[in-house]
Amino acid sequence: MIEIQEELLNSLKEIFGDRMKLERDFLEKYSRDETAELEGSMPGIVLFPLTPEEISSVMKLANQYKVPVTPRGAGTGLSGGAIPPSGGIVLSLEKMNRIIEFDEENMMITVEPGVITNEIQKLADRHGLIYGGDPCSSDSSTIGGNVAENAGGNKVLKYGPTGYHVYALEVVLPTGEIVQFGGKRIKDVTGFDMIHLLIGSEGTLGIVTKITLRLLPKPKYSVALLAPFESVEKAIDAVPKLMVKSGTMPSSLEFMDRSSIQSTCKFLNIEFPYSDAGAHLIIEVEGNNKTAVSDDYERIGDICLEEGALEVFVADNRNTREKLWKVRKSIAEALSVYSPVHCMEDVSVPMARIPELIKGAEKIAEKHGLEMLSFGHAGDGNVHVTFVKGDRTEEYWKAHLEPALIELYELARDLGGCISGEHGIGLKRKKYLPIILDESQIRLIKGIKRIFDPNNILNPGKIVDL
Template sequence: MQFNKVTDQIVEELKAIVGQANVLYDEEKMEMYSRDEVSDKLWEKMPEVVVKPETAEQVSQIVKLANRELIPIVPRGAGTGLAAGAVPLNGGIVVSMEKMNKILELDTENLFMVVQPGVTTGEVQKTAKANGLLYAGDPCSADSSFIGGNVATNAGGNKAVKYGVTSRHIYGLEIVMPNGDIVTFGGKNVKDVTGYDIIHLMVGSEGTLGIVTKIWLKLMPLPKYVADLLIPFADMQTAIKVVPKIMTAGIIPTCLEFMDSLSIKSAEMYLNKKLPYSDAGAYIICEIDGTSETQVQDDYETIGKLCLENGALEVFVADNMSTQERIWKARKCYAEAIRMISPVYCMEDIVVPVSNIPKCLEAIERIAKKYNCKIPSCGHAGDGNIHATVMREGRSEEEWHELKDNVLGELYEEVYALGGNLSGEHGIGAKRAEAMNKHMTDAQLSVLRAIKKALDPNGIMNPGKVLVLE
């Protein structure tokens, strides 16, 4: 696809749309928009201009201008992505949603919150909680990621095992389409099968089919009782093999996470605190919630007993806020901890059926030994989503790229052989587009390309992400 460059005239037109203060074209100011959280400089590219709209109407005018002039557009949230999904690899206009950051409505009767995409997920959670409600979407990056970015990648997170990923909580979207039209699908109706399910097409589309400008989020009553379990094991295989037993015990945990020994040690170094049972070979972290204290206690006692019968070293129960926060800090700092030890790394987001997690972790360990590298792993044991991170450590640039290519090539083959897929929640972005193209069938790719062509015939929306176009 051949795109045009942003000219001085285009910059002036953008200023007229959003105001001079909301247009950046100085390289120093645009530098932070040239990357996301992917550490490899291969996935960095300077935009030609950055705009910060404040309304859907402004977004519409920007898109119409870009479509007319054949200039690529890259929608951007907080830049916390891990797949180079918001990087302007083709230059063009970065549309930052940071100023569309308002909670527009909290409807406590219908249990909905209506928000703009630039609101942080943490603010959504805190506002709901302050009103006795729960927004169950809970990515580890909640304090920094935007809810619009969660929608773009269909983010999962810690509570997905019980409450599902982001798409389960989205009942309506206002979208600026690639031709600039503003359309709304869904809203506050809990049931709606009127026409095609455009909402769930857009959720997870990573800005390649349109720009979301308003979101209807479903809330639920806040659980009255919560307990967290930290369960150490001597080794990873023993720990992970207990997961299917928990999932089939008649209890649905709110969270069911795991950390291997490398992840535990990394978190301990990052937090500069001694973690409980930090010499263990693995952690299982489990959260139970409910409306009855007795029910929550019965559930965690059942899970604790099951774990002890299957090799757990101990079951530590945290039933107050301070000890719960202590447990979760170790899990939620995973990415930052890895980054401190190895500033250049490659974090993967593979997903396999829950019963195949042990085999997948065996494959990761085997690959790490073969290439003499460290690949710490943690993730969402309850839904088979594994964050395996290849660390560069002291390797040269050339050695690093060779290592990464070899490891990922073998890792993806193992994942697909186990019935898995490339991404559970981080998205494909640019980082995994070639791999997705390799592992999908021609028939599958044909369907995806037909959708892209129908909605974005000029290919201006976030080009180079998700799909490798013919």
Template sequence: MNYGRLNADLIEELQSLLNIPVKYDEESLDRYSRDETAELKAVRPEVVTFPVSTQEVSEIMKFANRHLIPVTPRGAGTGLSGGAVPSYRGIVMSFEKMNRILEFDEANMMITVEPGVITGEIQKLADRHNLVYGGDPCSSESSSIGGNVAENAGGNKVMKYGPTGYHVYGLEVVLPSGEITYFGGKRLKDVSGLDFVHLMVGSEGTLGIVTKITLRLLPKPKYSVALLVPYPDIDTAIAAVPGLMSGSGVVPTSLEFMDGSSIRAACSFLNIEFPYADAGAHLIIEVEGNSKDSIFDDYVKLGEAAIEAGGLEAFVADNRNTRDKLWKARKSIAEALAAISPVHSMEDVSVPMANIPKLIKRSEEIAKKRGLEMIAFGHAGDGNVHVTFIKGDLPQEDWDRNLPLAEKELFDETTELGGCISGEHGIGIKRKKYLASIVDEAQLDLIRGIKKAFDRNNILNPGKIVDL
């Protein structure tokens, strides 16, 4: 594709459409040239725009079509697959100034927001009204709801509430042509036409630009209790997971695991103590309920099942303070890793829950064979594991050669176990070359066809998910 380039005249024309000054100084271009994906080459845009309204977004897209300039939407840049990193320079469209809560509709238990709102703000607002927003990525304090919708972000409460897409009911979308449309609404049922809402969710900013989002809220359970269960080794912890629910008859809100290295990295990063910090692995199991008796019953059953499966103890965090401390450690692992072992590759494979033990075993074998260090943590209850390869002391050229081999082997094993290569972080640039190994040619053709139907000129986030 021969894209146009932004000369001074075009930048002036673009600026005339917008309220906030565009940026193209070296420092800004550098800042918007990457996200949080380690091991990904930064690519500078030619200009960064900060639209403040749907109309401005639409004007930018019409401008981009007139001059064939690629546009990369950007939320908070916390992505882990390179979705907000431009593949072909052009315009980065940042949503940091479109960050208003537009409507809090308590009667319908719906909230409508602009895409740049930080997810944690939605959670806190809902909480103040005794409601809950069920989306909860570990990055909730730093990622934007627009980015969560575009990635169908998962996180810690998927077992009970499902990923982001389960909460999205209405979307205002600027199509790549610049036309403005609205998919869905506040109604809970809608089979009038195709389900465009859920085609947009998880489309990684390649089909349209989300400018308003209507989310469903749910009644907030009165009580939550978290259990922390250390295990002697990761195999025992992981093997315990599939039986926990069937053994206890309880579906927890969260069921997370962290291997020993992950927890030690988080503790050293946060400078905190953790019970059984030298254990091989920990599970965090959280339950919610509306009566003290029923929640007590639930966590006792889960705790007993966890210990029966080899747990060393079950610590009960039944007040906000201790629960927050526990979650802080879990949520800091990715950040700790970036600080302590900056050269790493965090994967996001997802398998049917009962296959997690095999997945971890095979990942360890792959890491050993390729001379890489490895840690693993993630959302055990939904089968989503962040197998993370670390360079450690390996010479750079060995890392460069062995990492792609290890990734390919990991993805092949995952596929054999009935899994997929990304459970929540998306394909983006990082996993594009591996998509064909899990999706057949007929599906790849469909993806390309849908992209072409939405974006004739291939100007919206080109170079992501598939190449045309």
């Protein structure tokens, strides 16, 4: 563990006063994120900056004293990105949580990184607009964390991941310079696309201190369908057919298997139709024309039935839609309660290969004698295959998880996919990166990191080791 020198502590205390925390109980909370299988690592101190200038001072001091700095949003990450593996400084962006500007004329909003995503969604909604980013953690994760992870979520199919909505960033570089990238212009090919290099860089290239997001007109009508299927196979086989044959682009096409549904219903203490069915799909369509929306959902419903759905339920008001989504959005939480020892994966493949992914993953689980459940954003090819320890011994779990993971990643690669669609590499998948990226790609990542961060001070040990 890196020791924080007395002199450095004194300088930081002068800047931060009681926004610098050293108490053990406090540090513990900042030692981990939501990645079930990763242990925490204690930071030496936690700082709560309020301005980019304060962050700039921290980075200059950190370079001078060679102490690592780990940026942190809400700590909901699922790849260990906010864990400080060698201690040092955790820089929590929680208190930088102001909405800076709501620019209705340009349909843009500018916020600080600690704003909870859901606040942006609610504000946009009040103005008849939407923010298209919608991770299942939207009521707890920060927009800064979403940008750093290029978070996906439930509406990626229609609106794209977080990065599609970001038009400008203010960033404190690892060396302490404060840089503005982009602006409210829609088009910009002036130089390299630095914004999209920073998005998804998992807090390794800079600390995001201001974000400008584009908002979109809110569709007038929105309908969600719930389609239970007898088996996972039938549900997942229907996904590419729905996408190709329906002649419309759903805003969401989510998949939940029986174990996911049953544990979530138990967790929420609610009843769910056909909760003993093998799997359910949630399909949402939206638009401005009521007749067109109902034509779309009727066609989608018919295809579901042709593909073997046991029934199709229509949620056409806000209340019933929200109830449906509550179940989908609570799966990860229920999993943490009922199966605390698990490994939630995030493989992503081209949409048409999703049936092969699920069937292959089931075979891998069976071969290694592991329990498996799956849920996720099937319409965009991103499924959270999750291995569960259940009543297996610790030794069994440890010995079989690793080879199962490697086979899952190789399967995703061979299907034209990747090892993480939205949760990132962080600490969790670092050693598996060579399964999916070749030497030249990894050399480029390391080279870019060195240019941004010559002393390897910002979030070291994430994505790649230098």
